[in-house]
Amino acid sequence: MSREYVDGATAIARGALRAGCNFYAGYPITPATPILLHMLRELPKVGGIGIQAEDEISAISMCIGAAMTGARPFTATSGPGISLYSENIGLAIMGEVPLVIVDVMRMGPATGGATTTAQGDVQFIRWGTSGGYPIIALAPSSVTECYTLTQRAFDLAERLRTPVFLLPDKELISSMATVDVDEYVDVPVGQRPLVNAPAVSGVSAVTGRPDARLRPEESYLPYDFDPIDGIPPTSPFGGPQITRFTTSSHDEHGFLCKDPEKVGRLNDHLRLKIESRRAEIEMGELVRHPDASTLFISYGTTARAMREAVDIGHQSDQPASGLTLHTLWPLPETLILEAVQGHQRLVVPELNHGQYRHEIEWLIYRHCARNGLVPPEIVGLNRVDGGLITPEQCLQAIS
Amino acid sequence: MATSSPVQIQPVETYRNERPIPFCPGCGHSILLDRLDAALRQLQLDPTQVVIVSDIGCVGLSDQYFSTNTFHGLHGRSVAYATGIKLANPDLHVIVLMGDGGVGIGGTHVLNAARRNIGITVLVFNNFNFGMTGGEHSVTTFSDAITASTRSGNLEHPLDVCASVAVNGAGYVYRGSSFDKDLPQQMAAAIAYDGFALMDIWELCTAYFVPNNHFGRKEMLERIESLGMETGVLQHLPANEYSRRLHALTERFAGQDTMPVKALTPAFNSPLDHKFHLIIAGSAGAKVRSAAKAIGYAGVLSGLWATQRDDYPTTVKTGHSISEIILSPEEIRYTGIAKPDALVLLSEDGLKKVRHRLTTMTPDDIFITTPEFADVETAARKMILRPGAGDVRITRTNRSLIVTAAALRLLKLFPIAAYEQAIRRFQARFADENLKVVAASAGLLEE
Numbered sequence: 001m002s003r004e005y006v007d008g009a010t011a012i013a014r015g016a017l018r019a020g021c022n023f024y025a026g027y028p029i030t031p032a033t034p035i036l037l038h039m040l041r042e043l044p045k046v047g048g049i050g051i052q053a054e055d056e057i058s059a060i061s062m063c064i065g066a067a068m069t070g071a072r073p074f075t076a077t078s079g080p081g082i083s084l085y086s087e088n089i090g091l092a093i094m095g096e097v098p099l100v101i102v103d104v105m106r107m108g109p110a111t112g113g114a115t116t117t118a119q120g121d122v123q124f125i126r127w128g129t130s131g132g133y134p135i136i137a138l139a140p141s142s143v144t145e146c147y148t149l150t151q152r153a154f155d156l157a158e159r160l161r162t163p164v165f166l167l168p169d170k171e172l173i174s175s176m177a178t179v180d181v182d183e184y185v186d187v188p189v190g191q192r193p194l195v196n197a198p199a200v201s202g203v204s205a206v207t208g209r210p211d212a213r214l215r216p217e218e219s220y221l222p223y224d225f226d227p228i229d230g231i232p233p234t235s236p237f238g239g240p241q242i243t244r245f246t247t248s249s250h251d252e253h254g255f256l257c258k259d260p261e262k263v264g265r266l267n268d269h270l271r272l273k274i275e276s277r278r279a280e281i282e283m284g285e286l287v288r289h290p291d292a293s294t295l296f297i298s299y300g301t302t303a304r305a306m307r308e309a310v311d312i313g314h315q316s317d318q319p320a321s322g323l324t325l326h327t328l329w330p331l332p333e334t335l336i337l338e339a340v341q342g343h344q345r346l347v348v349p350e351l352n353h354g355q356y357r358h359e360i361e362w363l364i365y366r367h368c369a370r371n372g373l374v375p376p377e378i379v380g381l382n383r384v385d386g387g388l389i390t391p392e393q394c395l396q397a398i399s
Numbered sequence: 400m401a402t403s404s405p406v407q408i409q410p411v412e413t414y415r416n417e418r419p420i421p422f423c424p425g426c427g428h429s430i431l432l433d434r435l436d437a438a439l440r441q442l443q444l445d446p447t448q449v450v451i452v453s454d455i456g457c458v459g460l461s462d463q464y465f466s467t468n469t470f471h472g473l474h475g476r477s478v479a480y481a482t483g484i485k486l487a488n489p490d491l492h493v494i495v496l497m498g499d500g501g502v503g504i505g506g507t508h509v510l511n512a513a514r515r516n517i518g519i520t521v522l523v524f525n526n527f528n529f530g531m532t533g534g535e536h537s538v539t540t541f542s543d544a545i546t547a548s549t550r551s552g553n554l555e556h557p558l559d560v561c562a563s564v565a566v567n568g569a570g571y572v573y574r575g576s577s578f579d580k581d582l583p584q585q586m587a588a589a590i591a592y593d594g595f596a597l598m599d600i601w602e603l604c605t606a607y608f609v610p611n612n613h614f615g616r617k618e619m620l621e622r623i624e625s626l627g628m629e630t631g632v633l634q635h636l637p638a639n640e641y642s643r644r645l646h647a648l649t650e651r652f653a654g655q656d657t658m659p660v661k662a663l664t665p666a667f668n669s670p671l672d673h674k675f676h677l678i679i680a681g682s683a684g685a686k687v688r689s690a691a692k693a694i695g696y697a698g699v700l701s702g703l704w705a706t707q708r709d710d711y712p713t714t715v716k717t718g719h720s721i722s723e724i725i726l727s728p729e730e731i732r733y734t735g736i737a738k739p740d741a742l743v744l745l746s747e748d749g750l751k752k753v754r755h756r757l758t759t760m761t762p763d764d765i766f767i768t769t770p771e772f773a774d775v776e777t778a779a780r781k782m783i784l785r786p787g788a789g790d791v792r793i794t795r796t797n798r799s800l801i802v803t804a805a806a807l808r809l810l811k812l813f814p815i816a817a818y819e820q821a822i823r824r825f826q827a828r829f830a831d832e833n834l835k836v837v838a839a840s841a842g843l844l845e846e
Contacts, residue, residue: 001664001665002662002663002664003662003663003699003704004660004661004662004663004699005661005663005695005696005699005705006661010658013658014657014658014660017657017658023483023486023487025483030713038658042657042658043649044648044649044650044651044652044653045652045653045654045655045656045657046657047649047653048649049486049487049645049646049649051486051645053479053511054507054508054511055507057476057479057508058476058479058482058507058508058511061472061473061476061479061480061482061483061508062479062480062482062483062486063483064472064480064483065452065470065479065480065481065482065483065484065485065486065487066483066484066486066487067483068470068484069484069487069488069491070487070488071487073483087473087476088473088476091472091473114713115710115711115712115713171708171734174708174709175706175707175708175709175734176692176695176705176706176707176708177705177706177731177734178695178698178699178703178704178705178706178730178731181660181662184660199447215416216416216417216466217416217446217466236488237450237468237470237484237488237491238447238448238468238488238490238491239447240447241447242446242447242466242467242468243468243469244462244463244468244469244471245468245469245470245471245472246469246470246471247471247472247473248471254469255463256460256463256471301734304732304733304734305732305733305735307732308732308733311732387735388733388734388735390733390735390737391732391733392737
């Protein structure tokens with residue numbers, strides 16, 4: 001029985017290294033700085049490159065540039081920094097860049113409380129750039145999950161060529177916890193579809209067959225997706241192919257494009273490549289009590305208090321069920337709707353004014369309205385003063 | 400196309416593709432793109448090893464007319480993308496095409512790339528205004544110039560792009576105009592330069608700046624002179640390129656084990672049969688957190704589960720430092736503490752933060768502190784340290800450790816030897832010194 005005494009920042013950095021991360025650019029910001037320092041120290045050991053950028057805009061820009069050479073980039077920041085990442089999050093979505101971004105949530109708005117925990121970035125991450133396109137966000141609620149979900153984030157980012165967010169909070173990053181080392185189970189990390197064949201004029205390096213769409217300098221189409229939710233294979237800058245990258249609406253060559261048919265198909269593709277994979281993205285853990293009428297739904301640090309309350313409730317005749325969400329975005333609709341079955345009351349504890357509860361409300365009210373069902377009561381348990389939601393508060397919310 | 404195949408390499412006849420350049424008649428951009436093509440032909444670079452990076456504005460359209468790798472990004476960020484590309488693959492030839500607008504919004508990236516001397520080539524297509532959005536003024540617009548956003552004449556001083564990067568370490572700096580006869584050679588020299596190279600190339604925006612200011616070739620060249628700006632190669636330093644230096648530094652550490660799991664196997668026994676909550680309250684910079692951290696390690700070495708959460712202000716060596724430790728024979732989920740079973744108070748800073756907690760404590764709980772806080776109000780059982788009893792003087796630096804160690808001897812959560820081993824294993828740097836302090840804590844607190 002071996003255990004480790006360790007913090008979340010260490011587990012995240014270690015998870016990234018085990019996932020094959022070989023590029024990190026970041027900027028110091030409390031409480032995400034430990035991840036920067038771990039990566040700067042450790043990346044040289046695996047032949048990777050780590051750099052402290054001049055600001056957060058540059059940090060994410062460098063990651064995106066590196067990604068296009070084939071690197072597996074990684075960056076971490078907190079509220080004010082993720083705000084500066086915003087424009088390039090959009091670019092990473094549009095250009096289909098594999099990129100793992102950690103947002104260690106601290107109290108906002110603005111500089112808020114640098115050393116104070118919160119869960120206030122949940123909606124910002126979802127809608128954090130112009131245009132309104134989907135992203136993937138995972139939320140660890142233990143140090144072990146900091147490790148495994150970081151790896152999972154790399155896997156999804158690579159395979160789906162998209163930015164993936166990890167949303168721990170200050171509490172999880174900085175606090176020490178005890179981990180049973182057997183729980184460090186590595187997650188297989190895939191890679192983006194790559195074009196490896198040599199360049200032959202007029203012949204697609206992807207299919208090996210002549211392709212009339214190819215331009216003279218091309219031997220593959222950098223933004224050719226078929227079916228619409230397929231992931232376009234890519235070739236790194238410096239590889240055997242010419243690759244075009246663009247932040248603007250584009251055609252299959254990567255040229256600026258306003259053709260409504262092509263642009264519409266591109267924008268549908270950016271949505272559908274995530275939407276159609278909900279089943280593999282949705283993750284969570286349900287503890288169901290057969291006699292419970294109350295179901296808690298929570299995530300991150302707050303889910304720890306919730307789970308403790310569920311355990312205490314179990315022993316003290318206050319039965320409740322608890323769903324810990326590991327995926328926040330896309331909204332894990334199937335998981336939530338299945339968990340809700342049999343419960344008359346939903347309690348959503350979170351360290352904000354109810355950002356995720358609103359999602360759960362519309363999901364459940366819509367579901368019930370469409371199916372002629374009586375919706376359960378949905379209540380929030382919220383705290384925004386920097387303190388943690390306690391197991392006692394959760395217990396009081398059990399009806 | 401030039402490749403590394405054994406087949407005889409054909410010279411690259413053009414780096415342009417067949418798509419017609421879309422700029423206004425007389426626009427300097429068209430001239431510069433032709434000159435860039437000529438420069439690349441001179442250098443005969445493998446197109447697969449060239450990345451042309453652009454951002455926004457009319458010049459941001461330019462990458463589409465080349466048959467190399469291209470990257471079209473957000474306004475002003477081209478230099479930052481280029482930096483990432485070069486850092487990850489130092490063998491690539493990375494050429495940034497940006498306008499004076501890009502230099503304005505992305506100024507920090509330009510300065511920092513120059514300062515690092517990263518091996519990218521930045522070509523500034525400088526036409527003194529924003530062409531794409533309707534001719535607004537930019538950072539390089541001359542004083543008094545008429546633009547869409549300075550109808551009464553520009554009140555701002557124009558940025559000297561070359562001087563700004565040169566004074567901050569740029570390896571290669573050139574100023575000229577689209578009319579320079581030897582521009583292809585000059586561009587080739589800048590691209591061939593191994594470090595950071597910037598060319599500030601003045602040119603005409605025939606849609607806006609020219610008609611708004613009765614401006615032409617003659618006026619532009621006169622303006623360079625009247626501003627006292629020099630032309631040609633203004634700085635050429637020995638290249639000490641950044642990305643290669645960073646990769647060389649990296650190689651020193653290659654193959655070392657990275658972040659191995661520091662597995663702890665219990666070597667001690669703990670009598671603890673329930674969850675125990677301990678708070679240590681002191682001052683920042685007084686090693687509260689490290690004294691606390693060794694408790695967690697000692698707990699795990701004694702077969703317990705441990706957590707520690709800390710509260711401290713944004714300042715570094717001033718203000719409070721509070722550590723909340725939980726030890727339990729069972730896994731701990733919630734890491735907060737509603738009511739401590741024991742509280743160790745070390746300073747006035749700490750007292751301010753835990754006064755409300757002291758009032759929740761009961762006679763079953765223990766409050767451990769030094770004589771100056773003996774009168775603090777609490778129902779908890781008070782244990783006051785006798786500083787004179789030991790042979791080590793209590794100082795600001797050893798205070799946290801000596802009081803904590805004395806408290807641990809009293810609380811008997813695990814053998815004090817576990818705490819000593821935790822210090823030896825995980826705080827090795829100051830272990831000898833700290834173990835003396837732990838030893839000196841014996842007998843300071845007695846029931």
